[in-house]
Amino acid sequence: MTEPRRRPGPKRALTEEAVLDAALTLLDTDGPGAASIRRIAAVLGVSPNSVYTYLPDKSAIEQALVERLLGDLNRAAPGGDDWRTDLEALALDLRRRLTAHPGAVPLLLGGAMNGPEALLLGERLLDLLARAGLSAAEAARGAYLIMVYVLGAIALEVADVPRAGALAPEEDRIAARRAAMSQVPAAMFPRTAAAVDVTATWIGTDQYLWGLHRVLDGLPTHA
Amino acid sequence: MTEPRRRPGPKRALTEEAVLDAALTLLDTDGPGAASIRRIAAVLGVSPNSVYTYLPDKSAIEQALVERLLGDLNRAAPGGDDWRTDLEALALDLRRRLTAHPGAVPLLLGGAMNGPEALLLGERLLDLLARAGLSAAEAARGAYLIMVYVLGAIALEVADVPRAGALAPEEDRIAARRAAMSQVPAAMFPRTAAAVDVTATWIGTDQYLWGLHRVLDGLPTHA
DNA sequence: AGCGAATGCTGTACGGTGTGCGGAGATAAG
DNA sequence: CTTATCTCCGCACACCGTACAGCATTCGCT
Numbered sequence: 001m002t003e004p005r006r007r008p009g010p011k012r013a014l015t016e017e018a019v020l021d022a023a024l025t026l027l028d029t030d031g032p033g034a035a036s037i038r039r040i041a042a043v044l045g046v047s048p049n050s051v052y053t054y055l056p057d058k059s060a061i062e063q064a065l066v067e068r069l070l071g072d073l074n075r076a077a078p079g080g081d082d083w084r085t086d087l088e089a090l091a092l093d094l095r096r097r098l099t100a101h102p103g104a105v106p107l108l109l110g111g112a113m114n115g116p117e118a119l120l121l122g123e124r125l126l127d128l129l130a131r132a133g134l135s136a137a138e139a140a141r142g143a144y145l146i147m148v149y150v151l152g153a154i155a156l157e158v159a160d161v162p163r164a165g166a167l168a169p170e171e172d173r174i175a176a177r178r179a180a181m182s183q184v185p186a187a188m189f190p191r192t193a194a195a196v197d198v199t200a201t202w203i204g205t206d207q208y209l210w211g212l213h214r215v216l217d218g219l220p221t222h223a
Numbered sequence: 224m225t226e227p228r229r230r231p232g233p234k235r236a237l238t239e240e241a242v243l244d245a246a247l248t249l250l251d252t253d254g255p256g257a258a259s260i261r262r263i264a265a266v267l268g269v270s271p272n273s274v275y276t277y278l279p280d281k282s283a284i285e286q287a288l289v290e291r292l293l294g295d296l297n298r299a300a301p302g303g304d305d306w307r308t309d310l311e312a313l314a315l316d317l318r319r320r321l322t323a324h325p326g327a328v329p330l331l332l333g334g335a336m337n338g339p340e341a342l343l344l345g346e347r348l349l350d351l352l353a354r355a356g357l358s359a360a361e362a363a364r365g366a367y368l369i370m371v372y373v374l375g376a377i378a379l380e381v382a383d384v385p386r387a388g389a390l391a392p393e394e395d396r397i398a399a400r401r402a403a404m405s406q407v408p409a410a411m412f413p414r415t416a417a418a419v420d421v422t423a424t425w426i427g428t429d430q431y432l433w434g435l436h437r438v439l440d441g442l443p444t445h446a
Numbered sequence: 447a448g449c450g451a452a453t454g455c456t457g458t459a460c461g462g463t464g465t466g467c468g469g470a471g472a473t474a475a476g
Numbered sequence: 477c478t479t480a481t482c483t484c485c486g487c488a489c490a491c492c493g494t495a496c497a498g499c500a501t502t503c504g505c506t
Binding site for chain 2: 203211
């Protein structure tokens with residue numbers, strides 16, 4: 001065991017984890033972009049530059065935030081016996097965790113998917129698809145496809161929610177979407193207008209699972 | 224025909240289109256976030272506030288930019304006789320146009336998919352799927368699924384390109400990706416490490432088309 | 447032609463952002 | 477105690493979006 005090797009200087013007032021907590025809270029309450037270094041510092045009652053003691057710059061904060069969310073996901077592995085059940089549970093869990101923090105979703109699509117937790121998630125996907133009987137090459141393609149679908153679906157879902165996505169209950173979101181969609185001129189977009197009543201209701205868990213099933217059905221599973 | 228109804232005041236020095244041209248050029252040369260109002264104005268040789276004459280605020284610029292890109296896509300409709308060929312051509316065309324402007328891709332995922340051109344694109348998708356024999360409800364779900372896949376794939380593709388995506392040729396991007404991926408510790412992520420050689424090469428048109436085929440194969444087409 | 451009203455562009459200004467630099471104080475090692 | 481090191485802070489810079497007021501231009505109308 002490496003001795004902690006105490007270093008000189010005053011005691012630290014914060015921890016990296018506290019910084020990330022504050023950042024995530026700000027993202028949840030005030031939406032994406034609210035996790036500015038100055039606001040984080042203000043919440044923690046500290047000077048803006050003190051934050052740089054714990055994380056080198058803003059992109060490091062975003063990366064660490066993504067790693068924390070993915071780490072929580074990875075640490076709650078289901079580990080059943082059916083690969084498809086496990087995969088669906090994993091996908092649903094990721095969606096639940098990300099829609100709980102809509103402000104953090106843009107970070108995932110912004111290129112912060114390089115950390116070890118992201119790699120571990122990819123590894124788990126590859127493992128699940130190997131259990132499904134796919135070859136290594138098929139599993140690699142399939143894992144990437146699933147990642148694309150899952151992240152794309154979540155991103156589109158949180159993007160059309162104008163504000164405070166975590167707070168609005170499902171029915172209100174449906175009503176708001178139906179109101180917005182019923183503005184489409186039926187003369188120009190007949191099929192879109194005709195599908196409004198259908199469309200407005202199923203965006204959410206229903207459509208997420210339906211799409212996931214279509215993707216999984218399309219995989220060349222041999223088992 | 225409504226008479227143009229000439230208004231008082233000095234002649235306009237710019238056009239909305241010129242503003243959008245400058246914004247897109249900045250996005251292409253200096254990456255996402257480079258299309259700031261001040262930089263746009265500087266390129267056009269005009270005061271920052273003059274930009275507000277043509278577009279009400281920054282989000283309007285982003286929305287109009289997305290509408291332009293989607294409008295170009297919609298105006299280049301293939302219109303063949305096989306729905307699946309047309310759909311693949313449309314998906315490939317969208318990817319080609321967006322990867323040519325990687326800095327603009329985050330705008331699509333940022334909620335700027337509400338304009339008429341976006342609606343028209345959705346309508347075209349619904350039409351293609353209706354030609355495929357899908358019911359209205361199936362077509363609605365399928366169109367959304369395809370949109371999720373296409374946008375997700377493009378977003379992930381341009382996200383991992385660190386910089387100047389449009390300029391780097393395919394081989395350089397592959398080499399850079401292989402170098403980055405070969406850093407993953409094989410002890411922790413055996414499957415990921417084993418798949419590096421495969422993975423590094425196919426991200427691009429290959430994997431994009433493979434995933435699209437899997438998605439389309441999964442659709443409940445009856446024709 | 448003259449005039450009033452509407453319009454485009456500009457300069458100034460405010461509050462926000464990330465972050466580099468230097469200093470003051472606290473702490474541990476020698 | 478001295479000295480090296482570290483934490484936190486205040487200041488400063490360069491940007492950002494944009495609100496406001498002023499000035500010059502150009503129209504429609506008389």
